[in-house]
Amino acid sequence: MQEIAWNFGKDVLAGEKREYGHAKVDVVRDGGSRVHINQLLQGLGDRLEVFMSHGDKLGQIPGGFTVIAATTNAPFAGIVHNEKPIYGVQFHPEVGHTPKGQDLLRNFAVKICRAQQHWTMQEFVHQEVERIRTLVGEKGQVIGAVSGGVDSTVAAKLMNTAIGGRFHAVMIDNGLLRKDEAKNVLETLTQELGIRLTVVDASQRFLDDLRGVVEPERKRKIIGSRFITEFQKKAKELEVAAAGSTKAGPIEWLLQGTLYPDVIESISFKGPSQTIKTHHNVGGLPDFLKLKLIEPLRLLFKDEVRVLGTKLGIPESLVWRHPFPGPGLGIRILGEITKSQLEIARAADHIFLSELIAHGLYQKTSQAFAALIPTRAVGVMGDKRVYGQMISLRAVTSNDFMTASRCHFDVENRDFLDLVSSRITNEIAGVTRVLYDVTSKPPWVWSANLGTTVLLT
Numbered sequence: 001m002q003e004i005a006w007n008f009g010k011d012v013l014a015g016e017k018r019e020y021g022h023a024k025v026d027v028v029r030d031g032g033s034r035v036h037i038n039q040l041l042q043g044l045g046d047r048l049e050v051f052m053s054h055g056d057k058l059g060q061i062p063g064g065f066t067v068i069a070a071t072t073n074a075p076f077a078g079i080v081h082n083e084k085p086i087y088g089v090q091f092h093p094e095v096g097h098t099p100k101g102q103d104l105l106r107n108f109a110v111k112i113c114r115a116q117q118h119w120t121m122q123e124f125v126h127q128e129v130e131r132i133r134t135l136v137g138e139k140g141q142v143i144g145a146v147s148g149g150v151d152s153t154v155a156a157k158l159m160n161t162a163i164g165g166r167f168h169a170v171m172i173d174n175g176l177l178r179k180d181e182a183k184n185v186l187e188t189l190t191q192e193l194g195i196r197l198t199v200v201d202a203s204q205r206f207l208d209d210l211r212g213v214v215e216p217e218r219k220r221k222i223i224g225s226r227f228i229t230e231f232q233k234k235a236k237e238l239e240v241a242a243a244g245s246t247k248a249g250p251i252e253w254l255l256q257g258t259l260y261p262d263v264i265e266s267i268s269f270k271g272p273s274q275t276i277k278t279h280h281n282v283g284g285l286p287d288f289l290k291l292k293l294i295e296p297l298r299l300l301f302k303d304e305v306r307v308l309g310t311k312l313g314i315p316e317s318l319v320w321r322h323p324f325p326g327p328g329l330g331i332r333i334l335g336e337i338t339k340s341q342l343e344i345a346r347a348a349d350h351i352f353l354s355e356l357i358a359h360g361l362y363q364k365t366s367q368a369f370a371a372l373i374p375t376r377a378v379g380v381m382g383d384k385r386v387y388g389q390m391i392s393l394r395a396v397t398s399n400d401f402m403t404a405s406r407c408h409f410d411v412e413n414r415d416f417l418d419l420v421s422s423r424i425t426n427e428i429a430g431v432t433r434v435l436y437d438v439t440s441k442p443p444w445v446w447s448a449n450l451g452t453t454v455l456l457t
């Protein structure tokens with residue numbers, strides 16, 4: 001809406017106060033008699049629950065436009081051009097916190113833009129497989145980094161369906177993975193999904209690089225650059241091995257599980273008060289490797305990737321896995337990462353996740369993890385006072401992975417957190433306190449780095 005207003009008169013003001021959170025929008029129906037005016041909000045009722053997240057705002061309505069929605073704080077929550085089908089809304093119809101947002105978008109796409117609704121997942125699979133085969137050709141080979149997470153696994157399976165053994169998946173065991181992660185991923189991908197996967201055990205090299213590092217951004221950078229080094233080394237080895245084959249050509253392509261939100265995030269917008277920043281997932285790899293990119297999931301959202309995964313025969317447990325960021329436990333340990341700290345964080349994470357599964361709460365949760373806080377706090381063990389470290393648990397729900405609310409275990413399952421806390425303090429030596437993070441809205445949400453990993457890790 002701001003972009004439209006800017007084009008029609010430049011009256012967009014840098015906001016002094018952000019408007020963030022739930023709001024109720026009144027639909028203004030006397031906006032005019034022209035047919036298209038009410039089409040956007042048709043059938044949505046007189047009052048809409050919406051999610052607002054903005055700082056800048058319109059100074060006044062641009063000439064030739066009419067207001068179609070307003071709140072007490074925002075008199076211009078929705079506008080339409082008087083002659084042309086040009087609409088703008090100030091709230092976010094694309095997030096789960098706007099319950100009728102999908103209906104609004106459907107009105108726009110189907111009624112106003114007259115889009116045909118003939119897209120099916122089956123057809124998508126068929127087209128993508130064909131597209132990959134044509135791109136890669138009869139001998140071309142593809143390499144891809146696979147974490148065992150939903151995105152890279154679904155992309156890998158699609159690639160495997162298209163070109164079989166000419167796709168090489170590589171997983172880097174950085175020593176920061178969850179309990180038994182590398183072993184489980186290797187088993188599922190090779191035995192159940194028939195994907196050619198190599199696991200590189202680089203855990204000691206990651207730990208060596210991270211020695212003495214406490215600053216989280218530095219940890220991320222070190223982990224990222226070691227990841228590139230390891231992947232590059234493996235890619236070279238595979239390339240040399242491939243060179244001897246007569247059935248296959250050189251490795252020229254790199255598979256990436258980029259999703260649509262990543263694509264959105266990689267575009268920069270400049271508003272009056274700030275630039276909404278860019279962000280990209282596996283930034284760096286393509287440049288280093290000089291390979292051409294294939295991104296078969298770039299038009300899909302997370303929920304669609306899950307449907308696709310199920311269609312391709314990927315087990316439910318994998319399709320519904322919570323996202324787990326690349327730097328893994330490395331960014332879940334505050335302070336220096338050592339073998340003993342890793343053991344504590346991994347054990348706490350394992351207890352929390354297995355109890356979520358055992359209580360049927362895993363699928364009701366979008367992401368959950370335990371973080372290790374190395375501050376010493378007093379606790380009681382048996383009849384002794386002891387000083388130990390703290391574990392902080394976090395669990396959130398999110399449909400769209402753009403907004404998140406913390407899980408209210410206290411209401412739904414009163415004993416659950418008690419149980420997890422007592423297991424952690426009893427079973428993990430050196431931990432005396434368990435905290436639950438009740439923050440719903442991470443303060444960095446507004447920075448518009450609204451992606452899966454950035455928001456929720």
Ligand SMILES: Nc1ncnc2c1ncn2[C@@H]1O[C@H](COP(=O)(O)OP(=O)(O)OP(=O)(O)O)[C@@H](O)[C@H]1O
Binds near residue numbers: 257
């Ligand atoms: N340990 C790993 N080994 C190999 N590749 C990895 C590893 N960790 C991350 N990657 C690669 O980096 C990409 C981005 O990782 P990120 O942690 O941001 O996960 P994501 O975007 O949620 O994807 P996924 O669901 O596949 O984990 C992954 O899709 C994968 O290609």
